[in-house]
Amino acid sequence: xxxxxxxxxxxxxxxxxxxxVCDSIRSGWLAMGPKTVDFEKKFAECVDAKHAVAVNSATxxxxxAVMAVAxxxxxxxxxxxxxxxxxxxxxYSGAVPVLVDIDPVTFNIDPKKIEEKITAKxxxxxxxxxxxxxxxxxxxxxxxxxxDLAIIEDSAHALGASYHGKxxxxxxxxxxxxxxxxxxxxxxxxxxxxxxxxxDEKAADQMSVQRQNGMDKGAWNRFGAKGKxxxxxxxxxxxxxxxxxxxxxxxxxxxxxxxFNSRRTQIVARYNKELAGLNGVVLPAAVEDNTVHSWHIYxxxxxxxxxxxxxxxxxxxxxxxxxxxxxxxxxLHLFTAYGEITGLKKGDLPIAxxxxxxxxxxxxxxxxTDADVEDVVAAVKSICK
Ligand SMILES: *Cc1c(COP(=O)(O)O)cnc(C)c1O
Numbered sequence: 459x460x461x462x463x464x465x466x467x468x469x470x471x472x473x474x475x476x477x478x479v480c481d482s483i484r485s486g487w488l489a490m491g492p493k494t495v496d497f498e499k500k501f502a503e504c505v506d507a508k509h510a511v512a513v514n515s516a517t518x519x520x521x522x523a524v525m526a527v528a529x530x531x532x533x534x535x536x537x538x539x540x541x542x543x544x545x546x547x548x549x550y551s552g553a554v555p556v557l558v559d560i561d562p563v564t565f566n567i568d569p570k571k572i573e574e575k576i577t578a579k580x581x582x583x584x585x586x587x588x589x590x591x592x593x594x595x596x597x598x599x600x601x602x603x604x605x606d607l608a609i610i611e612d613s614a615h616a617l618g619a620s621y622h623g624k625x626x627x628x629x630x631x632x633x634x635x636x637x638x639x640x641x642x643x644x645x646x647x648x649x650x651x652x653x654x655x656x657x658d659e660k661a662a663d664q665m666s667v668q669r670q671n672g673m674d675k676g677a678w679n680r681f682g683a684k685g686k687x688x689x690x691x692x693x694x695x696x697x698x699x700x701x702x703x704x705x706x707x708x709x710x711x712x713x714x715x716x717x718f719n720s721r722r723t724q725i726v727a728r729y730n731k732e733l734a735g736l737n738g739v740v741l742p743a744a745v746e747d748n749t750v751h752s753w754h755i756y757x758x759x760x761x762x763x764x765x766x767x768x769x770x771x772x773x774x775x776x777x778x779x780x781x782x783x784x785x786x787x788x789x790l791h792l793f794t795a796y797g798e799i800t801g802l803k804k805g806d807l808p809i810a811x812x813x814x815x816x817x818x819x820x821x822x823x824x825x826x827t828d829a830d831v832e833d834v835v836a837a838v839k840s841i842c843k
Contacts, residue, residue: 505627590752738764
């Protein structure tokens with residue numbers, strides 16, 4: 459039994475990043491500034507996008523993205539197997555969230571079920587690359603094209619993932635936007651933080667302006683030696699920009715992204731090998747051909763009928779082994795607020811509901827040692843034997 463508690467996730471931040479944060483503090487430039495602009499440039503290169511707009515969370519990024527493609531009363535289609543943030547962004551844009559059930563194998567939105575939910579009011583689809591597994595973007599893009607819809611990829615799990623040779627975030631089509639999260643559990647972190655990417659210049663400009671109360675692009679520099687002190691406002695905005703203190707961490711984290719993701723992939727391979735064949739435990743499906751999975755989380759399904767205990771009981775038992783787990787996600791329409799807003803009840807999205815009852819995330823983060831992985835494997839095996 460472990461002496462120390464193994465959390466389900468933990469960030470790895472370098473001494474260089476810490477020094478660069480201190481540099482921001484000492485320089486007096488704490489809020490958005492040149493480091494944020496530099497991080498945006500490096501991030502855009504990293505995901506092969508033309509524009510990157512740094513924000514203070516993915517939630518903020520999703521809100522700006524939805525406002526860029528939909529207005530009050532429009533409908534936006536998304537998945538119930540996501541964090542609340544995805545639908546909150548739709549709701550606070552004045553739009554109506556429409557939930558479509560998931561594929562039972564990938565847990566991503568089922569493209570075959572999207573068309574029946576499209577109406578004259580539908581303006582956008584928000585696919586979520588669950589756990590870092592790319593959605594079936596060929597099918598989703600074909601639907602978007604047929605009905606003239608925008609696409610916002612909630613890529614909070616998917617930094618470093620790619621689909622059919624294209625990086626998630628490269629967003630080649632018009633009115634195509636991606637949003638990443640840098641919350642400490644995600645593939646890279648800035649504390650809180652997020653990034654929007656797109657090739658759509660008009661959308662990028664609007665989101666960039668709206669993240670700083672409607673002030674134009676260069677306004678962050680208005681107190682600098684070469685800054686303009688006057689600005690006009692053409693479109694009201696919110697206070698969503700990233701600080702240089704955050705960007706200092708983020709631009710350093712980017713250097714480690716491929717190292718982090720290969721360690722995640724190694725750990726996943728170990729889990730897949732060691733946990734195979736346990737009765738009542740379903741491991742993640744094989745990664746689809748010609749895609750790269752970014753393994754933000756490693757989820758398993760627990761069949762209560764076969765195991766004799768529930769997912770919640772499993773999580774408690776893991777705690778007895780001093781190992782943390784996490785729950786991603788309860789199907790969204792089963793939360794009181796979203797049930798009321800969408801009008802959906804238990805039984806309406808059966809696959810997401812079933813997955814939501816059985817799913818649990820095991821520890822997965824780059825700094826996990828082989829011994830940590832062994833501890834998780836041993837605990838799961840002894841609980842589920
Ligand atoms: C983490 C997450 C978000 C929100 O990210 P924040 O940066 O915490 O706002 C949105 N969508 C999904 C799928 C997430 O996992």
